[in-house]
Amino acid sequence: MAVTQPDAAALLGALLASEDDLLLVVQRGEITHASAAAERLLGGAAAPGRDVASLFHGESREKLSAALAHEAPATWELQVCREGEGQAPVKFLVVPTAGGSRILLGRAPARGDAVRIEETAITLTTALADIARELATKGAEIEAARAGLEELGRHRDELLSIVSHDLKAPLHAIRLQGSLIEHAESPPTAAQRATIAGRLLRNVDRMTSLISDILDAALADAGELRIEPQRFSLGDVVAEVVDTVAPIAAEARVQLRREAAGAALVDGDARRLYQVVLNLVENAIRHSPRGAEVLIALEAQGARARCSVEDAGPGIAPEERAAVFERFQRRGGRAGRAGLGLYIARRIVALHGGSIWVEAGARGGARFVFEIPAPGGAGGAEDAGAR
Numbered sequence: 260m261a262v263t264q265p266d267a268a269a270l271l272g273a274l275l276a277s278e279d280d281l282l283l284v285v286q287r288g289e290i291t292h293a294s295a296a297a298e299r300l301l302g303g304a305a306a307p308g309r310d311v312a313s314l315f316h317g318e319s320r321e322k323l324s325a326a327l328a329h330e331a332p333a334t335w336e337l338q339v340c341r342e343g344e345g346q347a348p349v350k351f352l353v354v355p356t357a358g359g360s361r362i363l364l365g366r367a368p369a370r371g372d373a374v375r376i377e378e379t380a381i382t383l384t385t386a387l388a389d390i391a392r393e394l395a396t397k398g399a400e401i402e403a404a405r406a407g408l409e410e411l412g413r414h415r416d417e418l419l420s421i422v423s424h425d426l427k428a429p430l431h432a433i434r435l436q437g438s439l440i441e442h443a444e445s446p447p448t449a450a451q452r453a454t455i456a457g458r459l460l461r462n463v464d465r466m467t468s469l470i471s472d473i474l475d476a477a478l479a480d481a482g483e484l485r486i487e488p489q490r491f492s493l494g495d496v497v498a499e500v501v502d503t504v505a506p507i508a509a510e511a512r513v514q515l516r517r518e519a520a521g522a523a524l525v526d527g528d529a530r531r532l533y534q535v536v537l538n539l540v541e542n543a544i545r546h547s548p549r550g551a552e553v554l555i556a557l558e559a560q561g562a563r564a565r566c567s568v569e570d571a572g573p574g575i576a577p578e579e580r581a582a583v584f585e586r587f588q589r590r591g592g593r594a595g596r597a598g599l600g601l602y603i604a605r606r607i608v609a610l611h612g613g614s615i616w617v618e619a620g621a622r623g624g625a626r627f628v629f630e631i632p633a634p635g636g637a638g639g640a641e642d643a644g645a646r
Contacts, residue, residue, distance in 0.1 A: 271383065274364070281339075281349060283363040285311045285327065291360070300341055311363075314339050316346070326353040327361050332384060354384045357391035429462035472599040475534075476586065479606040486528035486610045490634065493523040493532065493564050497557050500536045504544065512549040515540075519557040523564040526634055531607045535615075538600040539568040539627045546572035547624070563613075564633045569626040580617045604629070 274282045275294045282294035283305065293305040304313050315323050319338040326335040332354045338346040351365035362383065436455050440447065447455065478484040501517055508515050525532075536555075543553040551571035558565050575583060584605040608615040613631035620626040 281365045285361045316340060330355055356387050429465040432462045433459055472603060475603045476599045479603060484606055486531050488526050488528060490524060490526050491529045493525050494519045494557055496529055496533050497536055497555055500540055504540050508544050511544050513544050513547050514552040516552055517555045521559055523557050523559055524634055525564050525631055527611045527631060535604040535607050538604050543568050543570035546570050559633060562633050563630045565630045567626050567628040569620040570624040571622055572624045574619060574623055575617055575625045583617060
């Protein structure tokens with residue numbers, strides 16, 4: 260049974276009060292505690308603050324130096340200088356502690372019981388070791404909790420900053436459109452209504468996407484992000500994404516080109532993988548200049564299906580590629596979807612037993628690639644970063 264800290268403190272207190280046991284606690288050669296028996300036998304020389312070497316002479320002082328330097332409990336017979344009575348032989352058990360102190364526990368051989376002394380010392384040593392281990396464990400737990408709180412604080416500040424910025428813009432746009440309608444001198448025409456409605460819906464979609472990303476990131480952090488696997492064609496998902504973003508690409512004057520080699524059947528969650536492809540394509544459009552082309556390619560690689568999205572933007576430096584999959588990261592500092600899209604994509608791909616990475620594109624931009632197992636294939640480890 261482990262000795263508790265209160266037990267060890269009580270044991271040490273009892274030894275210090277003992278009229279029989281000689282107990283000295285020494286730190287860097289200086290006495291910090293002495294039992295009643297030690298003070299009675301050795302007098303003022305055993306008082307706290309005194310040099311322990313002053314209690315010994317000649318050969319015993321040399322043996323004391325060796326005993327204090329020893330890193331394991333050991334028994335040493337030393338001649339102590341008794342106050343007014345000359346020298347007397349005492350067998351000491353010298354025990355090193357985790358804090359660097361040395362405990363000298365002994366009794367004059369004529370009256371001593373070496374076995375009991377050693378048992379007492381071993382019990383004390385065990386208690387001190389248990390206390391040291393418990394303190395070290397608690398210290399590590401406190402440090403981990405402190406670091407975790409600091410990390411949570413940073414995430415909170417980042418999230419508040421991003422949400423306040425990214426929600427403010429679409430809300431301002433919605434308010435502006437509403438104000439224009441309210442103060443219009445004449446009812447809007449059908450074309451004007453369509454334009455205003457389109458702008459309102461786009462800004463609502465922006466806010467919906469931001470809120471969805473925040474919720475998905477929270478689920479991923481809590482380990483609650485789930486997939487519902489079924490067999491489907493990844494090619495159909497890519498085609499659906501291209502159809503969805505076609506108006507966005509047209510407005511940005513960016514061409515979309517799709518290259519698909521077969522249906523690329525996979526066992527996965529179609530809704531979640533649609534989310535991954537949509538994020539990659541929207542990012543590619545956002546980072547491509549007007550008149551550029553975004554290439555979405557799909558192919559089967561043995562027992563794996565591979566999808567890649569290549570933009571015509573400035574690319575990503577090799578040392579920055581792994582970081583783009585972390586939370587709140589935005590390429591080039593540009594506004595996007597709160598910097599959570601690629602983080603969520605990485606977690607979704609990992610749930611499918613796949614891997615995702617970014618590499619240099621053939622045209623100087625960035626190519627984002629993800630692979631997931633095809634039916635009958637084996638899953639791979641998550642691998643977000645540069646290749």
